[in-house]
Amino acid sequence: MIPTIRVLREDWADPGLPLPAYESAGAAGADLRANLPPESRAGGVVLRPMERQVLPTGFRLEIPAGHEVQIRPRSGLALRHGITLANAPGTIDSDYRGPLGVLLVNLGAGAYTVQHGDRIAQMIVAPVVQAAFEPASFLGQTTRGQGGFGSTGRG
Numbered sequence: 001m002i003p004t005i006r007v008l009r010e011d012w013a014d015p016g017l018p019l020p021a022y023e024s025a026g027a028a029g030a031d032l033r034a035n036l037p038p039e040s041r042a043g044g045v046v047l048r049p050m051e052r053q054v055l056p057t058g059f060r061l062e063i064p065a066g067h068e069v070q071i072r073p074r075s076g077l078a079l080r081h082g083i084t085l086a087n088a089p090g091t092i093d094s095d096y097r098g099p100l101g102v103l104l105v106n107l108g109a110g111a112y113t114v115q116h117g118d119r120i121a122q123m124i125v126a127p128v129v130q131a132a133f134e135p136a137s138f139l140g141q142t143t144r145g146q147g148g149f150g151s152t153g154r155g
Helices: 075-081
Strands: 006-009 030-033 045-047 052-062 067-072 083-085 090-092 099-106 112-114 119-127
Touching: 045 052, 045 099, 075 083, 090 099, 099 119
Parallel strands: none
Antiparallel strands: 006 052, 030 119, 045 112, 052 099, 067 090, 067 119, 083 099
């Protein structure tokens, strides 16, 4: 069964921008667009090198119980301009009803301007399993054991 994400536009949001959408039949992520406040639409939002900003999408989500939304970077923005997410992937829990913002960071060498309506991230809808946690006096053995970072291959 395909989960349905209910989308509520903010009062100030531009209704001319599309809701999140899959750009191809095989796309795993639905594109998110910058829905800038009216006072920022003409000039966009400038991200200087190493600067972080939360860009608004202009909506809130109702995610079905048992699911989450993951916010991920767009590979083209990362490759061409160094624009990625500071918290990739971001997680939106099913019980969150606040505004959906995208935490962008500019890792590039130059300033980058996000224009109103630009595709800035993608969202993945995924099932969630909550685990039970219990105290233990020992843990089962594995071949890897306590090997940490880089212990299974070249560092």
